[in-house]
Amino acid sequence: MQDTQTAENGTDVMVMFDGFGRFIPDSWEPYWQQIQQFPLLGFVLVTAIGYVLAKVALFIFSKSFNQLTKLSKNEVDDELIEILKRPIFLTIFFLFLGLAIKTIGLSDGWEKGLIRFLASVLVLAWMFRGFRILTLLLNTLSKLTHKYEIIQPKTIPLFDLVGKLLLIGLGSYILLMLWGVDPTAWLASAGVIGIAVGFAAKDTLANLFSGFFIIADAPYKVGDYVNLDAGERGMVTQVGMRSTRLLTRDDIEITIPNNIIGNAKIINESGGRWVKSRIRIPVGVAYGADVRAVCDVLKSCAVNHKEVLDDPEPRVRMRSFGASSLDFELLCWINEPVLRGRLRHELFMDVYEALNDAGIEIPFSQHDLYIKEFPQNLKSPESSS
CATH class of the missing domain: 2.30.30.60 (SH3 type barrels.)
Structure with a gap:
């Protein structure tokens, strides 16, 4: 039952050519009957008519769309028209060529085989032109980065591969149907192979999809x-x-x-509104120091450094009352994050020298130990000697 249905689907192209003959006007029917009495003459005549009509249709198509493309400034429309010219011409010409084949009076097997061959060539022509259209659209969309950020020069190969696989799959399915081959078994086999490949290359696929979303995000x-x-x-x-x-x-x-x-x-570190980066210099001074003088000294160290930016201007903030120091922080901006290490080194040295010159003490952690009394059983070294 299934094979019969597949064979019937494969002969749909024959029905298409048979049905096309019904569009012949009734006044032309006697001439059509006379032409069929001379198979070779009918073949040449129908083929010539098809060629002429295909050329006329292609001329009308080109002129009509050229008028529309003049309104746009890019050349994508012109390239798209050039890509579509050949498959449109072949579609119309092959349609009449199929009618011409039916006038020869070949056997049923030869007639169906030739018509299916023409339909197969037509499918392949559209499929390969689809590859070019896909590439053209992806390259065009990648240039419109303000609208389609997900399509970039680095993501084009992935979209191109997926698109071509879909076109190949669709074209193969149509070809199988044209030749009366049941595609169900092929689809099942492709599904099994896809699952096996997915498990075998899961790490590679994970990296590819992660890379796609990293580039997109x-x-x-x-x-x-x-x-x-x-x-x-x-x-x-x-x-x-x-x-x-x-x-x-x-x-x-x-x-x-x-x-x-x-x-x-x-x-x-390079994100945000600009490439500039802010560095922080923590500084501790002894209790009793003039806090306002400390702020002036620290700010002058940043202002006098040639690689510290004036906009935004440096600033000093007192952060906390520490265990043994008053904690300040010098905040200043630099051009690039790569300069962070060297400029922190230079500012630390400048701050240390400036605080010493200003007589401001930089405390350090120290602990005093008081012994209330020695234990009774502990003797001094002098008494034991």
């Missing part, structure tokens, strides 16, 4: 300085579909699989 980009919860810190040098690469301050490149970095906590 864009938590960082090339040139950003990031910190990971595992302790890695460095500049992002490459964001790929499988992995992300960081260049540390030791000039060591770390390659991290996207599956890992996609599930990690990421601190992007």
Whole structure:
């Protein structure tokens, strides 16, 4: 029963060509009957008519859409028209060529085989043109980054691969139906193979999907300085579909699989409104120091440093009354996060020298031990000697 239904689906293309003959006007029916009496003449005549009509239809299509494309400034419309010209021409021409084949009077098997062959060529033509249309659309959408951030030059290969696989699957399904082959068994086999491949390459697929979402979500980009919860810190040098690469301050490149970095906590030091980064210099001074003089000294250290930015301006904040010191914090902005280590070093040295010059004491932790009395059984070294 199923095989009979599949065979009937495979002959739908024959019904299409038979039905097309019904559109011949009644006044032309006598001429059509006479043409069928001369098979070779009918074949040549119908083929010529089909070729001419296909050319006319292609000319009308090109002129009509060229008028519309003049309203747009990009060249995508023109390229799309050029891609569609050939399959449109073949569709109309092959339709008449199929009618021409029916006028020859071939055997049923040859006639169906030739018509199915023409339909198969037509399906392949549309499928390959679909590849070009897909590539054109993806390249166009990738340039519109303000509208389609998910489609970028690095994600185009993934979209291109998925799109081509879908087109190949659709084209293969139609070809199987045309030739009367039941596609159910093929689909089941493809499903089993897909599951096996998925289990075998689960880590690779996890990295690919994580890379896709990282590029789409864009938590960082090339040139950003990031910190990971595992302790890695460095500049992002490459964001790929499988992995992300960081260049540390030791000039060591770390390659991290996207599956890992996609599930990690990421601190992007280059994120925010600008690339500028703020550094904090904690400072403790002794109790009894002039707190306002301390603020002036600390701020002057930042203002006098040539690599500390004036906008936003440096500021000093008193944070707490510590156990043995008054705790302050110097806040200032620098151009890039990569300068953080060196500028903190220089500011710490400048602050230390400035506080010493101002006579402001920097306390350090010290403990005094008081012994109330010695135990009775403990003798001094002098008495034992």
